[in-house]
Amino acid sequence: MGAANLSNAAAIVGAAESDVIGYPEDLTGHKVTSLQHHIQAIKNVTVQTGIPISEIQGIFSAGWSGELAEHLGIKPRYLDTTSVGGCSFQIHVHHALAAIHAGIIDIALVSHGEAGWSYRGGGGGGGGGRGQISPGAEMTAAYGTFGAPSQYAHAMVRHFHQFGTSQEDFAHISVVTRDWAQLNPRAVMYGKTQSPFGGPITVQDVLDARIIAWPLTLYHCCLVSDHGGAVIVARPEVARGLRTNPVWVSGAGESMGHQNILEMEDFTATSASRSSATAYKMAGLGPQDMEMAMIYDSFTITAGITAEMLGLAPRGKGYTLWKDGHAAPGGRLPINTNGGGLSFNHSGMYGMQLLVEAYRQLSRTAEDSVNGIEGKQTQATTCVVNGTGGTLSTTGTLVLTSDDR
Amino acid sequence: MAYNKPIPPQGQHTKPFWEGTKAGKLMLPRCRDCNRVHWYPRQICPFCHSTNLEWIEGSGKGRLHTFAVQHRAFGGWAEEVPYVTAYVDLDEGDRMMTVLRGVDPTKPEEINIGARVEVEFEQANDDTFIPFWRVVQESGE
Numbered sequence: 001m002g003a004a005n006l007s008n009a010a011a012i013v014g015a016a017e018s019d020v021i022g023y024p025e026d027l028t029g030h031k032v033t034s035l036q037h038h039i040q041a042i043k044n045v046t047v048q049t050g051i052p053i054s055e056i057q058g059i060f061s062a063g064w065s066g067e068l069a070e071h072l073g074i075k076p077r078y079l080d081t082t083s084v085g086g087c088s089f090q091i092h093v094h095h096a097l098a099a100i101h102a103g104i105i106d107i108a109l110v111s112h113g114e115a116g117w118s119y120r121g122g123g124g125g126g127g128g129g130r131g132q133i134s135p136g137a138e139m140t141a142a143y144g145t146f147g148a149p150s151q152y153a154h155a156m157v158r159h160f161h162q163f164g165t166s167q168e169d170f171a172h173i174s175v176v177t178r179d180w181a182q183l184n185p186r187a188v189m190y191g192k193t194q195s196p197f198g199g200p201i202t203v204q205d206v207l208d209a210r211i212i213a214w215p216l217t218l219y220h221c222c223l224v225s226d227h228g229g230a231v232i233v234a235r236p237e238v239a240r241g242l243r244t245n246p247v248w249v250s251g252a253g254e255s256m257g258h259q260n261i262l263e264m265e266d267f268t269a270t271s272a273s274r275s276s277a278t279a280y281k282m283a284g285l286g287p288q289d290m291e292m293a294m295i296y297d298s299f300t301i302t303a304g305i306t307a308e309m310l311g312l313a314p315r316g317k318g319y320t321l322w323k324d325g326h327a328a329p330g331g332r333l334p335i336n337t338n339g340g341g342l343s344f345n346h347s348g349m350y351g352m353q354l355l356v357e358a359y360r361q362l363s364r365t366a367e368d369s370v371n372g373i374e375g376k377q378t379q380a381t382t383c384v385v386n387g388t389g390g391t392l393s394t395t396g397t398l399v400l401t402s403d404d405r
Numbered sequence: 406m407a408y409n410k411p412i413p414p415q416g417q418h419t420k421p422f423w424e425g426t427k428a429g430k431l432m433l434p435r436c437r438d439c440n441r442v443h444w445y446p447r448q449i450c451p452f453c454h455s456t457n458l459e460w461i462e463g464s465g466k467g468r469l470h471t472f473a474v475q476h477r478a479f480g481g482w483a484e485e486v487p488y489v490t491a492y493v494d495l496d497e498g499d500r501m502m503t504v505l506r507g508v509d510p511t512k513p514e515e516i517n518i519g520a521r522v523e524v525e526f527e528q529a530n531d532d533t534f535i536p537f538w539r540v541v542q543e544s545g546e
Contacts, residue, residue, distance in 0.1 A: 210476075
């Protein structure tokens with residue numbers, strides 16, 4: 001036991017700065033934004049090393065990684081945006097070393113840009129480069145969208161157009177996910193005692209609910225609730241000595257498509273196609289081997305298109321898993337067995353809930369939620385877990401397998 | 406009536422765009438090396454990673470890529486619900502966000518993806534004219 005030996009597993013191969021540092025306005029008459037500092041330094045280090053920007057596979061920065069990848073037009077397979085103050089960059093090198101040692105990436109970019117003088121003050125105090133706006137935000141801020149549903153609705157309309165689908169098709173996802181919540185006493189929508197809106201719903205209920213952002217009605221949207229969760233990951237020697245059953249991380253992958261949905265190339269496709277391909281390959285398993293799925297369902301459209309990206313259904317047909325009953329209790333591919341973000345719980349960032357439920361289903365040691373109810377537990381030994389972040393922006397996929405598989 | 410909706414702050418390298426809007430022009434960033442137009446404005450070409458960029462005057466024409474009808478809004482926009490937000494494919498390439506004009510927000514089934522759209526500008530304050538797009542021809546792709 002103990003840490004793997006990472007010594008000499010990777011090297012720093014170039015280092016450069018942005019064009020004008022210090023007090024740019026005194027030297028050039030212009031302020032320089034934090035983003036400009038980043039991009040200039042990145043351009044310079046890639047020229048120095050001869051490594052094309054397009055070959056960067058991992059991107060490490062203190063809070064900027066999504067923005068930088070989008071601005072550069074690259075789709076990284078490793079994202080780290082750890083931001084813990086001035087030592088973040090040493091930590092990024094450490095994390096890059098580990099990622100390279102593990103064989104996940106060959107080339108990592110660590111980037112820093114901070115207009116600590118040009119944009120000093122502005123409410124935050126003490127440097128940091130506040131009071132700036134990203135160009136993506138600058139070019140979209142005027143147009144009256146408020147929160148996730150206002151944007152995800154655009155993806156559903158495009159899906160209608162490309163695949164001939166309808167509000168009703170996606171409504172089945174809400175109905176089936178609510179059916180799962182009826183089996184989970186901890187679900188917000190378990191019954192009328194938890195919420196006046198709880199209990200079973202019909203497709204017509206979904207269609208008749210008030211419109212948030214057409215074509216999304218209220219029941220196409222996830223809950224807003226409280227949640228806390230935690231999981232522990234350990235090496236096999238530790239895992240074997242515990243009272244709990246291990247659930248193995250057989251595959252893992254990550255990617256992103258964009259930061260701002262303005263940059264989403266295909267409104268009906270997310271980077272889950274790439275993150276899941278990586279995860280399946282690592283696991284030596286494919287979508288046909290998955291016996292259940294935990295899919296981030298911020299909205300019905302999110303679940304529907306993610307099922308397509310994960311290879312669980314053909315393009316344009318993700319919703320059929322729910323409509324035809326396959327994803328439902330008793331179906332061949334149970335999906336979102338806790339009741340989902342739509343009916344169990346959604347606190348804002350729902351990825352932890354996915355993990356907790358996947359562990360409960362595959363470990364056979366759960367004491368509450370669906371697993372605690374006799375006869376309702378799945379018998380799945382494999383589960384694909386996919387989280388979606390931002391505005392259909394970033395994805396992380398895990399392939400989990402049970403110990404008794 | 407004074408413009409009562411959010412007015413974006415203007416960035417350091419986007420001045421040619423905002424200056425253009427005052428003159429009724431839709432200025433777009435283009436890469437001199439690969440000749441591709443990109444949107445939003447970058448420090449670096451997102452296609453070929455050249456920093457040799459220029460601004461060109463766009464045609465102000467495009468097609469509707471997708472849309473949504475907003476029924477829940479805040480501030481000045483709350484007075485306008487329902488209204489249609491949209492993404493427009495520029496004839497020059499790449500895509501812009503907008504609030505779409507020339508459509509009936511109460512009949513979303515009648516809004517056609519692929520409809521021809523043209524830009525227009527609304528003055529928000531002394532320094533800012535905001536581009537909005539209008540459907541000018543209903544036929545889809």
